[in-house]
Amino acid sequence: MTYSIHADTVLGKVKLNISDLERSLQFYQEVVGLQVLEREGSTASLTADGVNVLIELEEIPNAIVSERRKTTGLYHYALLLPNREALGAALARLITSGIHIGQADHLVSEALYIADPDNNGIEIYADRPRSEWKKEDNGDYVMASNPVDWDGLLAAADPAAATLLPPGTIIGHIHLHINGIPAARAFYNGLLGFDIVGDYTDFKALFVSAGGYHHHIGLNIWAGIGAPAPAASTTGLEYFTIVYPNQAERDTAISRLRDAGAALTETDSVIFATDPSSIRIKLAVAE
Template identity: 55%
Template sequence: MTYFLDPNLEIGQVKLRVSHLDTSLAFYQEVVGLRVVERTEGTAALAAADSQTPLLLLEQIPNAVKLPRRSAAGLYHFAILLPNRKALGLSLRNLIRSGIHIGSSDHLVSEALYIADPDNNGIEIYADRPRSAWQYEASGHVKMATIPLDGDSLLAEAGDAEWNGLPEGTKIGHIHLHVSDLRETEAFYNGVLGFDIVAKYGDSALFISAGGYHHHIGLNSWAGAGAPLAPSNAAGLDYFTVQFSDAEQLNHTLERLQSKGVAPSQLKDGAWIVHDPSGIAIHLVI
């Protein structure tokens, strides 16, 4: 039977290890605009607007090590996708007010803001342009670039509207990872899981997706060839979730993994866990 990866899959929850939960919660609420929907001793779940579905899970690690950026395989950034350009303009205005350092780029398919949390975890906050406006290379790859963002236009789009945190329709749009070996990683995500390659940047970065999206996962070797996985006592990515549209699609992929010699394990919450060649944990869920 021909295998095709679920075209309607999305990146779901992201779980981070943090050094001080209270500090992180203040940042993710006041600067980013998420809100706490559940909290226990040492952990918290955060969502957007009135949603009860968490986008981000945080766990405090005792005596957590803070790694320098680009020093290990793991998180480069996770990306919060806003439903429209006005929402991105409102976020930009709030980030400016917070005094945090802000990076920005126009990627042609999207407009993006870049910040880092108190543990140096990278965060992208972005809005997509309509798919009808995307352009494609002769290879069929989506055309992306990194050019200056028109921040004044974004702020004008926001107008005088009040910022009330991240709005309804906000979700995790993609995740970008440092990996140990880009060729092995491509063989896993493309050759085993079945993601489509949508763009390449030389021999150092690769972008993959399902269903024609500009990218669900970015992969790069910018932490160096053979970069070790960030240790479990370091602040950073614990796992990210690939969310399938239904049980049939998930089972189809589980069968594909097993046929390729990869044996996922089922967790108590029903998710299936698999590790990529760098050791990064991926949870597969419906």
Template identity: 55%
Template structure:
């Protein structure tokens, strides 16, 4: 997964939040965008201010549920938890078995997860080969014991976009698009309300749920939230096949110098690229 492009109502307020609270740094400012990074090279988040932005109640439209920043280690997650508690940030948390996670929202109500993965040898698999994920209380005290007693220096080098979790209007259509067309493997069916899909055996690069309601309408373009998320696919042959399939299915694609832009069946923006640096 590559960078996520977010639409915000106040660029300076959001930039301050993502740098001072979340712990990213500004990579550059160009063409009205602020690009944020953890390593000084790879953009993770792009911020764009939308004039007259609409602030919609959460959980009523297809679109972003949350995006997730994956940190390299449990100690890194403990450091983040210690910092966020010190900033008196309102948090949610969970132990998913495959990972430990913190949940928070930015000033526009955009959902954010910060998490660390357990080693794959610790994952539990169901009889059919699906990954077992649970929602248990987080061992926050254990995380804080892992934290380093030093001044917060921000999210560490190695932090990346781990996954995006989306509200969609129909799980069958979502599975047809993301799994049968784009090629992600379904890693877990969470009852009738959610799917988790990944590549390379990962527990999930995509979460897909109907918690906003079956047939949830697309998020309006003028609303704050996700403009697009990025899928990095280094296989040019697979991309060529996908583009042929898009043409055959009359899915509009905007080819630009940094990738191919299109939308899923629910109006959610996607950028497909062979390189995650741009």
């Protein structure tokens, strides 16, 4: 019987290595619209609701700013906003900042794309209702990269979200550069049990999710098959978090990974797995 991850599994905190904490804090507050929840030394935690940490930043010594599409690791992480009105407000804020903005109407969602000062990719998006999502006969979600209706988004903008991302903002998904799709498929689908919801061969990407979502994890080989892992002193993704709905589900995942000989480390009851592309994943339980 094929193992399938629990439908209530979601993503949690993303930790990034950066080169200049002061610069990044200014960016994440003024441009992205997150708030500082806690700051200590070279690290800071960012939140949208004043309670839950979405992003953790750590300034590392002698940091080398990552180059796009050169190594495995982060392509982008995605902040999912609770509604289109909040996305409109975010677009207005990004325009005011003068930052370069990428954009795409993916049919299942509308998305804006930016990069932080260390080239960490960020997607800010809002989903369309699930009732409007369509699938191909093979089960892949129908997605596209059409132009976003900027005028419509700006007209819908919620003034209450003009300066800050609203409560209800979460980590919706993460998109990763990997070194090969077969190994990633075996790890994320075969071992962790994420369901394949987009096997986009022409796109050189694989999308997987829990609970029928359009994707929690995007996996691509746009940095090249066999792409190397980044050097330890490079800015970028330190880890992302998979949040299981209960301890039993996490224990099942850990047991499956351990039986398969996957790389696991434990420090003070915090457990990390490492995927075949040397990407670290924190395995957590919902509070």
